[in-house]
Amino acid sequence: MVMSEKSITAAILVIGDEILSGRTKDKNIGYIAEYLTGLGIDLCEVRVVRDIEEEIVAAVNALRTRYTYLFTTGGIGPTHDDITADSIARALGVGIDYDERALAMMRERYAPGELNEARMRMARIPFGAELIANPISKAPGFMVENVITMAGVPSIMQAMLDDVATRLETGVKVIAETIDAKGLPEGKYAGALAEIDKAHPEVSIGSYPSFTGEGFRNQIVVRGRSRAAIDAAMDDIRRVLARITGDGAPA
Amino acid sequence: MVMSEKSITAAILVIGDEILSGRTKDKNIGYIAEYLTGLGIDLCEVRVVRDIEEEIVAAVNALRTRYTYLFTTGGIGPTHDDITADSIARALGVGIDYDERALAMMRERYAPGELNEARMRMARIPFGAELIANPISKAPGFMVENVITMAGVPSIMQAMLDDVATRLETGVKVIAETIDAKGLPEGKYAGALAEIDKAHPEVSIGSYPSFTGEGFRNQIVVRGRSRAAIDAAMDDIRRVLARITGDGAPA
Structure with missing residues (x-):
């Protein structure tokens, strides 16, 4: 190859x-x-x-x-x-x-x-x-x-x-990292995630809900070809999720 | 509807x-x-x-x-x-x-x-x-x-x-009927099937192989909106398959 x-x-x-x-x-x-x-x-x-x-x-x-x-x-x-x-x-x-x-x-x-x-x-x-x-x-x-x-x-x-x-x-392999948002609803983090996506143009960030019958389990996926860029975006996302759950908002 | x-x-x-x-x-x-x-x-x-x-x-x-x-x-x-x-x-x-x-x-x-x-x-x-x-x-x-x-x-x-x-x-529902060609290889009936397909313009005939690891199992599917046209094509296909297996060809 x-x-x-x-x-x-x-x-x-x-x-x-x-x-x-x-x-x-x-x-x-x-x-x-x-x-x-x-x-x-x-x-x-x-x-x-x-x-x-x-x-x-x-x-x-x-x-x-x-x-x-x-x-x-x-x-x-x-x-x-x-x-x-x-x-x-x-x-x-x-x-x-x-x-x-x-x-x-x-x-x-x-x-x-x-x-x-x-x-x-x-x-x-x-x-x-x-x-x-x-x-x-x-x-x-x-x-x-x-x-x-x-x-x-x-x-x-x-x-x-x-x-x-x-x-x-x-080509250069895409790295994809997943953050499990667990029971946190997409609507709670969507605004912040959009801002993080804009701030990190080297990566693409997706949020993927799946519904199990008991509720939604959302996963946030960060994709890109630069490890440093992915890590920086992941840090921002983790910070936002911690802030939301730490605020006492229902998960 | x-x-x-x-x-x-x-x-x-x-x-x-x-x-x-x-x-x-x-x-x-x-x-x-x-x-x-x-x-x-x-x-x-x-x-x-x-x-x-x-x-x-x-x-x-x-x-x-x-x-x-x-x-x-x-x-x-x-x-x-x-x-x-x-x-x-x-x-x-x-x-x-x-x-x-x-x-x-x-x-x-x-x-x-x-x-x-x-x-x-x-x-x-x-x-x-x-x-x-x-x-x-x-x-x-x-x-x-x-x-x-x-x-x-x-x-x-x-x-x-x-x-x-x-x-x-x-619309008018499509009827699909399947004939299991079992172990009979597609290549054995493909020529005759093409002729049957031409002779029955009201139906479409497909042959779908699947491979199980032990061998192919082929299915012939006749699709159309007229029951009479499907039955006529099915009769022709069954006749051909019987002729091939009856000829002593390996199944």
Whole structure:
């Protein structure tokens, strides 16, 4: 991996009617998000679109031109609704055909008589692509220009992400520190937190409520790339929280 | 609810840095997707964007003009990073101010001394909006034109969805039937499935592999609004699967 001083950004495009119908619950977005954060790559946008070529092409072009990397998941299997590879070739304006390297990988899995037309579809790869290994079912993903195309099945996607990660330019890792505001309601500290956020432009501060049924449990998260800046903001936040609870205000 | 003969479509816009950093795993997309399918509303697109006003405004305008409804989640709390209401007002070109109805709801929860400036922010509602009840923490969601703005906390979002659903125009429900292809690999039936898909234009047919570690378990899903058309396609698919397994091909 090449560590860069400049900001490295990314988007995810999830391709699949089954996610939009609610039949399948996506597990890839959260996984990739956490993975990229660990690499110092900022995930900036996610889209989910239908299995319609025009929709995929439009989303690929909107996202690949805007961010350092675009990761796609889904639609690279052997069935008629698997149209991702062709859509990406069209979006990039490159050709697509059966790829000898991909066919070689698939011959490891399928006996000659088993490699039928439908399975051969999985070896259709846009011109100029590097392949991404699939240790589980062999049919590879690929990276062409800055677009990284992976399977939708989570275990395969995760293996492909491990394979492609070593080729990515990565950034300075974001440090995220959490202060548990416990039972203290957001509304009690929101004003002070806004002032702290303004006073510390090097960090971003978020407040995230979750509701357990018994009440809210709020967490304040300070994110940034400078340890000193984060520590300074954290000190200010802790001071404010102590002042509020010390005032005898109900927690 | 008003049942419509025409197709009713929707998009979801998830607003929140915490989803993009992977810190919080979204639970709303899948829930809303399934809920809308149950109402006969076709979810066509999802986007996740950062807590940046320009990004929110651009996504709101791209989606609200394209689909019957746009549902947003997140960013309507009391802290400085909660900028959804103002962003939506800006996207729609309408004003925004403290809303007397929203304030009345919040006075049910907060004693006069507790309703500070930060909490008052949650009563800022775009002009012309209908409110959406929040039985858990009172601060309401809202619907303005075709944009439905809800909380990000799943339990609150779900309650808001129940409240707003009664006001939505709904469509003819999609019927989805699943045929379990069991251990039969996709590549064995993909060619025949493509032909069946072409022969039955009234339905859409998808094949969804999942990998358990022991092998693939594929499911074929037939979706459509006509029971007769679905049954005809299902008959053809079952015939093909029986032929493949009956041929003595390995399952």
